[in-house]
Amino acid sequence: MESLVKTYASGGKRATDEVSLEVADGEFLVLVGPSGCGKTTLLRMVAGLETPDSGRVSIGGRDVTDLPARQRGLSMVFQSYAIFPHMKVRQNIGFGLTMRKVPRDEVERRVKHAAELLHLEEYLDRYPAQLSGGQRQRVAVARAIVVDADVLLMDEPLSNLDALLRLQFRAELKRIVGQLGTTTLYVTHDQAEAMSLGDRVAVMREGKVAQLGTPLAVYDRPADRFVGGFLGSPPMNFLTAHVRDGALAVGDATLPAPDELSTWEGRDVLVGVRAENIQVDASAQPGWVPAQIEVVEPTGAALLLTARLGDEQVKVQAPTTFPAEPDQHVYLRAAPESLRLYDPATGLALAT
Numbered sequence: 001m002e003s004l005v006k007t008y009a010s011g012g013k014r015a016t017d018e019v020s021l022e023v024a025d026g027e028f029l030v031l032v033g034p035s036g037c038g039k040t041t042l043l044r045m046v047a048g049l050e051t052p053d054s055g056r057v058s059i060g061g062r063d064v065t066d067l068p069a070r071q072r073g074l075s076m077v078f079q080s081y082a083i084f085p086h087m088k089v090r091q092n093i094g095f096g097l098t099m100r101k102v103p104r105d106e107v108e109r110r111v112k113h114a115a116e117l118l119h120l121e122e123y124l125d126r127y128p129a130q131l132s133g134g135q136r137q138r139v140a141v142a143r144a145i146v147v148d149a150d151v152l153l154m155d156e157p158l159s160n161l162d163a164l165l166r167l168q169f170r171a172e173l174k175r176i177v178g179q180l181g182t183t184t185l186y187v188t189h190d191q192a193e194a195m196s197l198g199d200r201v202a203v204m205r206e207g208k209v210a211q212l213g214t215p216l217a218v219y220d221r222p223a224d225r226f227v228g229g230f231l232g233s234p235p236m237n238f239l240t241a242h243v244r245d246g247a248l249a250v251g252d253a254t255l256p257a258p259d260e261l262s263t264w265e266g267r268d269v270l271v272g273v274r275a276e277n278i279q280v281d282a283s284a285q286p287g288w289v290p291a292q293i294e295v296v297e298p299t300g301a302a303l304l305l306t307a308r309l310g311d312e313q314v315k316v317q318a319p320t321t322f323p324a325e326p327d328q329h330v331y332l333r334a335a336p337e338s339l340r341l342y343d344p345a346t347g348l349a350l351a352t
């Protein structure tokens with residue numbers, strides 16, 4: 001898609017603002033971002049359900065901007081799975097094929113294969129009302145993949161499922177789409193889902209792509225403060241530091257600067273650091289920064305500590321074996337290579 005702009009008549013602001021993205025053949029690309037950032041609008045323009053004000057959509061090298069949805073070679077799954085209540089699972093899955101006048105025995109063969117992939121074999125003769133929410137969602141996915149479209153579009157397909165089912169189905173979806181190798185564009189507001197599924201993720205903000213990259217690259221090196229704060233649980237910590245003699249002063253403490261900072265000497269920068277990249281110890285050590293624990297939250301796999309460091313609060317991930325208590329004085333350290341620096345005025349990563 002190239003320079004896609006969409007403004008809704010009632011909206012005023014651009015829902016998507018000159019968005020250009022290329023999804024590689026066979027790639028799973030996730031659009032992720034907070035509510036209202038334009039993900040669904042973008043997907044709907046690719047689908048042909050929404051007309052862009054300007055910009056082009058191409059699929060497999062063919063400009064489809066002026067083609068109706070049904071001629072774009074797409075298959076879609078939406079949040080409201082819209083399966084037909086009066087049809088059995090078998091007919092629901094085969095619906096797209098029957099519409100395309102595929103011969104009956106081939107419909108049967110392909111429905112059987114899709115049902116196998118989604119573990120729906122034993123439900124083929126049930127009506128949707130006789131299925132759980134998770135099973136219905138599987139039917140919607142089976143119906144989308146059975147037509148073997150060039151491109152699969154999915155808009156929050158897991159959002160009707162409870163947390164546990166969501167997690168299970170997420171892994172299955174990854175397996176299935178990986179097996180099929182279908183080019184997929186997937187919308188979610190859930191950053192964990194985006195990280196888990198995407199070959200690459202496009203983090204969107206206010207109608208624009210804030211960052212595009214592999215999940216790990218985007219997580220590890222957020223292009224700006226917004227992306228660092230959106231991805232990850234907890235989000236990235238951001239501390240204001242003063243650059244003094246090439247080092248980073250946070251309150252009374254000094255952190256080693258990760259890179260050459262001479263152009264920032266005497267100025268403030270924002271230091272971004274992930275909770276899991278901060279080490280904590282109960283006793284003072286040279287170069288470690290004193291802090292005070294405020295809150296201790298066990299997450300099961302780790303302890304999430306909220307600590308005060310001068311005027312700043314930081315989230316620290318500690319091992320469950322660490323004997324943490326509220327009000328306790330501790331010492332923190334982060335490896336210089338795990339620190340990311342941002343311009344406090346623009347929120348953009350410093351090109352160091």
Ligand SMILES: Nc1ncnc2c1ncn2[C@@H]1O[C@H](COP(=O)(O)OP(=O)(O)OP(=O)(O)O)[C@@H](O)[C@H]1O
Pocket residue numbers: 008009010011014015033034035036037038039040041042189
């Ligand atoms: N039919 C519409 N009419 C007017 N404004 C709309 C319409 N659809 C979306 N918008 C506006 O366009 C912007 C982008 O909406 P969009 O649904 O694309 O965002 P989203 O990122 O998918 O959000 P969500 O995760 O909440 O679905 C929002 O400000 C929204 O209010």
